[in-house]
Amino acid sequence: MLSKSKIKLIVQLKQKKYREINNMFIAEGTINVLDFLQSDAPLIDLYATKDWMQLHQMQIKNLNSTIVTTKELKKISALSTPSDVIGVFSLPDTTFSGNIDTDNFTIALDNISDPGNLGTIIRTADWFGIRNIYCSNETVDAYNPKVVQATMGSLARVKVHYTNLKDLLESRPDNLPILGAVLNGTRITELKTQSNGIILIGSEAHGISKGLLPFVTQKITIPSFNSDSTNGPESLNASIATAIICYALKSGIGE
Amino acid sequence: MLSKSKIKLIVQLKQKKYREINNMFIAEGTINVLDFLQSDAPLIDLYATKDWMQLHQMQIKNLNSTIVTTKELKKISALSTPSDVIGVFSLPDTTFSGNIDTDNFTIALDNISDPGNLGTIIRTADWFGIRNIYCSNETVDAYNPKVVQATMGSLARVKVHYTNLKDLLESRPDNLPILGAVLNGTRITELKTQSNGIILIGSEAHGISKGLLPFVTQKITIPSFNSDSTNGPESLNASIATAIICYALKSGIGE
Numbered sequence: 001m002l003s004k005s006k007i008k009l010i011v012q013l014k015q016k017k018y019r020e021i022n023n024m025f026i027a028e029g030t031i032n033v034l035d036f037l038q039s040d041a042p043l044i045d046l047y048a049t050k051d052w053m054q055l056h057q058m059q060i061k062n063l064n065s066t067i068v069t070t071k072e073l074k075k076i077s078a079l080s081t082p083s084d085v086i087g088v089f090s091l092p093d094t095t096f097s098g099n100i101d102t103d104n105f106t107i108a109l110d111n112i113s114d115p116g117n118l119g120t121i122i123r124t125a126d127w128f129g130i131r132n133i134y135c136s137n138e139t140v141d142a143y144n145p146k147v148v149q150a151t152m153g154s155l156a157r158v159k160v161h162y163t164n165l166k167d168l169l170e171s172r173p174d175n176l177p178i179l180g181a182v183l184n185g186t187r188i189t190e191l192k193t194q195s196n197g198i199i200l201i202g203s204e205a206h207g208i209s210k211g212l213l214p215f216v217t218q219k220i221t222i223p224s225f226n227s228d229s230t231n232g233p234e235s236l237n238a239s240i241a242t243a244i245i246c247y248a249l250k251s252g253i254g255e
Numbered sequence: 256m257l258s259k260s261k262i263k264l265i266v267q268l269k270q271k272k273y274r275e276i277n278n279m280f281i282a283e284g285t286i287n288v289l290d291f292l293q294s295d296a297p298l299i300d301l302y303a304t305k306d307w308m309q310l311h312q313m314q315i316k317n318l319n320s321t322i323v324t325t326k327e328l329k330k331i332s333a334l335s336t337p338s339d340v341i342g343v344f345s346l347p348d349t350t351f352s353g354n355i356d357t358d359n360f361t362i363a364l365d366n367i368s369d370p371g372n373l374g375t376i377i378r379t380a381d382w383f384g385i386r387n388i389y390c391s392n393e394t395v396d397a398y399n400p401k402v403v404q405a406t407m408g409s410l411a412r413v414k415v416h417y418t419n420l421k422d423l424l425e426s427r428p429d430n431l432p433i434l435g436a437v438l439n440g441t442r443i444t445e446l447k448t449q450s451n452g453i454i455l456i457g458s459e460a461h462g463i464s465k466g467l468l469p470f471v472t473q474k475i476t477i478p479s480f481n482s483d484s485t486n487g488p489e490s491l492n493a494s495i496a497t498a499i500i501c502y503a504l505k506s507g508i509g510e
Contacts, residue, residue, distance in 0.1 A: 127479050127488050152489070153489075236379060240495065
């Protein structure tokens with residue numbers, strides 16, 4: 001049974017302001033909840049249907065959980081189609097420590113505003129073994145329920161940091177490549193084999209900010225292989241561009 | 256000035272049923288509207304702010320257009336943030352003619368349900384010069400406003416067909432490859448150079464249907480290059496997987 005005050009709290013957690021005040025976020029759906037249960041983010045509350053609890057009793061034993069009805073889940077869900085389980089977790093610290101991951105590729109996001117794009121980028125990073133994403137402070141919050149949903153559990157594994165990207169790029173080690181996705185750079189099919197660097201992705205509407213472009217050590221472009229260049233799209237979706245660049249860089253180094 | 260009956264009609268066009276009854280769909284935003292104006296889909300009505308009309312008078316001269324206020328646009332928009340222009344166009348015929356495009360790669364979508372995914376796949380296809388997408392009848396409608404929005408004008412250039420995919424795959428020429436995206440196929444980094452074939456993508460939740468798998472001539476997989484295979488994501492987003500496969504196939508053949 002869900003109290004009115006709990007319902008109010010969980011519904012408020014859809015908003016960044018209340019996530020920060022309460023230091024909590026919500027993860028919905030089996031994959032997201034189980035993946036966060038395996039992460040460092042402590043569980044605060046778990047709400048699920050009786051059937052879900054029975055099916056996952058091994059994973060949730062000794063945890064603070066409440067059986068709720070589908071109707072109750074609908075009241076607290078941030079999704080149009082609520083799932084069978086919602087977990088309330090402690091909000092991880094997203095402050096950038098100042099240490100850039102130089103062992104691997106990382107991704108820097110310059111004002112990505114669409115929650116689906118950010119979530120998909122986090123999921124894709126996870127697939128390609130990229131462990132750190134640096135977001136500008138204006139980028140949509142990674143713990144927005146729509147972002148969490150789109151990550152399909154990957155937010156439990158990929159570390160997302162928020163910071164001033166200019167400061168971060170200024171403080172990077174001299175030899176760390178900054179690969180900036182632009183429309184007139186080196187074709188990614190022609191990139192030299194490399195094993196680390198920051199992949200810098202600009203916003204959906206404006207690309208990489210003017211203030212960050214001078215830090216780019218290599219401008220890169222996804223070729224279209226489209227012979228009719230006069231009648232085509234202007235660009236790719238930001239999450240698609242990120243994914244193709246990650247694939248090209250990772251497949252270039254072989255295994 | 257927008258009449259009540261026009262408002263009602265345009266709002267109804269968010270639903271597939273009314274798009275089919277009226278044989279119309281709506282495209283919002285400058286890129287979408289201008290790209291459809293250059294396509295074969297005849298314009299029925301154009302609604303835009305005074306500023307938009309002045310800025311684009313060359314493109315819309317002699318067209319049936321109405322100046323509306325931002326408040327009126329908000330009433331008819333399918334978006335949470337309405338743009339300055341909405342076009343009502345004749346609904347293109349999406350019936351599959353029976354002729355498969357064998358000169359190029361094409362994409363077959365087996366029950367893609369998310370409008371953002373379908374729109375992004377159409378946009379990506381356009382980028383890579385893929386001209387035809389075959390959708391199962393259960394795939395979300397390409398003229399759904401959320402799909403149109405995500406295509407960013409590409410739906411005006413890429414032909415989307417709806418059909419029974421089993422019949423389509425059965426009727427294909429014997430030598431046309433069917434490349435099925437699965438989790439245990441040949442790594443796409445190891446594919447032979449090829450220049451045509453159907454890229455078959457399964458649904459977000461269930462992958463390629465059992466009934467279609469026997470038609471796949473080559474099972475293909477996107478490698479993760481992730482050394483920790485025990486603790487990673489189960490899959491990639493469907494539109495991301497499609498994009499990486501398109502890039503791998505297109506970059507394999509060079510130019």
